[in-house]
Amino acid sequence: MNSFLAEVNEKINGVPLQRCYHCRKCTAGCPMANVMEYNPNRVIKMIQNGMKDEVLNSSTIWMCASCETCITRCPNEVDIARMMDALREMALEQGYAAKEKNILKLHKSFLHNIWVNGRINEGMMMVEYKLWSGDLFSDVISGMGMFMKGKIHPISPRTKDMAAVRKIFSETK
Amino acid sequence: MKLSYYPGCSLHGTAREYGESVTAVSAALGIELNEIKDWSCCGATAAHSLALN
Numbered sequence: 001m002n003s004f005l006a007e008v009n010e011k012i013n014g015v016p017l018q019r020c021y022h023c024r025k026c027t028a029g030c031p032m033a034n035v036m037e038y039n040p041n042r043v044i045k046m047i048q049n050g051m052k053d054e055v056l057n058s059s060t061i062w063m064c065a066s067c068e069t070c071i072t073r074c075p076n077e078v079d080i081a082r083m084m085d086a087l088r089e090m091a092l093e094q095g096y097a098a099k100e101k102n103i104l105k106l107h108k109s110f111l112h113n114i115w116v117n118g119r120i121n122e123g124m125m126m127v128e129y130k131l132w133s134g135d136l137f138s139d140v141i142s143g144m145g146m147f148m149k150g151k152i153h154p155i156s157p158r159t160k161d162m163a164a165v166r167k168i169f170s171e172t173k
Numbered sequence: 174m175k176l177s178y179y180p181g182c183s184l185h186g187t188a189r190e191y192g193e194s195v196t197a198v199s200a201a202l203g204i205e206l207n208e209i210k211d212w213s214c215c216g217a218t219a220a221h222s223l224a225l226n
Contacts, residue, residue: 066218085221110219118213120182151187159213168213172220 004052011086012079019076020044026070026080036060037099040070040080043087056091060084062100105133115169118159123152178206182214 002010009016020041027033027041037059038046046055055061061084070080091098098104109128113120126143130136146152159165176199184192199206 066221088222107219107222110217114214114216114220120186120214122182122186146187151189153186156185160211161213165213 004050004055005047007052008047008083008086008090011090012082014079014082015077017044017047017078017083020048020074020078021076023075025073025075026078029069029073031067031069032063032065036063040064040084044078044080044083047083053096055087056094056096057099059099061087061091062098062103102133102135105129108132114165118162118165119156121153121156123147123154126152174203175205175207177209179209179212179215 005017009018022041022045024041027039030036030040033039038055040060043055043058043060064081064084066081066084068081071077071082074080090096106129109125109132110120112128113125117124143152178195180192184195196206
């Protein structure tokens with residue numbers, strides 16, 4: 001059986017994680033590092049050490065905002081954002097429970113909104129997220145403020161060629 | 174000068190101030206922005222985090 005490191009490298013299908021020499025520039029620049037269970041550099045070390053369950057069960061892979069500051073700064077072109085994608089996919093495929101359940105629900109409402117409309121209507125997406133997560137009242141005050149400033153619309157233009165959008169979904173499954 | 178322009182979902186919604194500044198700055202520079210016809214969402218973070226089902 002492949003090592004966890006080999007498994008992740010295969011999924012990343014790019015620069016292998018052995019290229020990391022642990023300079024920690026990724027972690028120094030990461031805007032989410034302070035709320036992560038393990039920082040990005042530590043995740044690479046844990047993968048190198050074969051700590052599969054700890055990594056795939058961690059909140060880190062869900063806290064990553066995919067802003068790509070890490071790969072922008074990495075001197076060895078290790079694509080950490082892509083690594084986080086790969087880890088999220090592996091966690092879901094292999095039946096690990098997402099540590100941050102609501103982040104997974106947010107992503108699901110986001111994609112469902114695109115599947116229905118081709119574009120995001122942020123108001124509708126948030127309603128869907130709140131119904132799925134049961135987190136009904138957080139951010140309601142700022143939501144009202146945004147509505148008053150015309151930033152949230154009950155109705156917004158949809159993509160007309162929905163067949164093309166659905167095709168993207170079916171081809172990327 | 175005319176440029177094609179892909180605003181994305183947020184520039185019509187929660188980030189409308191960015192859309193407004195882009196339009197204003199472009200106008201000041203003599204650039205006409207033409208929104209791409211019938212665009213769809215780029216997918217953002219959610220689309221590379223997971224598949225829908």
